[in-house]
Amino acid sequence: AQKVTQAQTEISVVEKEDVTLDCVYETRDTTYYLFWYKQPPSGELVFLIRRNSFDEQNEIGGRYSWNFQKSTSSFNFTITASQVVDSAVYFCACKRGGSEKLVFGKGTKLTVNP
């Protein structure tokens, strides 16, 4: 069975700081997919990014970037120059290849203060 651990329960930063959210996953599968979701105070869950286990290329999308390291089973998410609107709970999730079941971490609550 898969497991996703987000060790940081809450993070508080000041606007314009960079912030990295940690995610460690456990899976025995060779093919799997990793996701980050955002849940703002309004409550909806918003898909942010997806990575495949066979593609370790890290990318940058605007103020978001991620670091996927298979050697350490980590899939960390970084927000550059944080803004107050980034305040939300961020969830990391994992899904094995061929399955529809998404396993979520407990989430990290990010507060960006002005």
Next chain:
Amino acid sequence: DAGVIQSPRHEVTEMGQEVTLRCKPISGHNSLFWYRQTMMRGLELLIYFNNNVPIDDSGMPEDRFSAKMPNASFSTLKIQPSEPRDSAVYFCASSSKPGQGNQPQHFGDGTRLSIL
């Protein structure tokens, strides 16, 4: 494009009453998921459907919970009889291309259920 639509957004009812939550997935999506979110247990998958067929209901807490998907554009999650411990936010999500694994699930805004 319309996202996943859930109704109602909020539901407050008394213990013992039947509760029905509704979901309309994104058009063209073949997989539909029901989740429950609580502070204690986080996000839990209750059941999911591929092409309107229930595939895995191992997350359904007990017989009081049932889910149906009569067609590709509608699903219900029913709790009968409801209990205070069922109070939670219930999310519906949908995704395309079942079996490929790499498709993200897109979530509705959720139904906040309170059982008094």
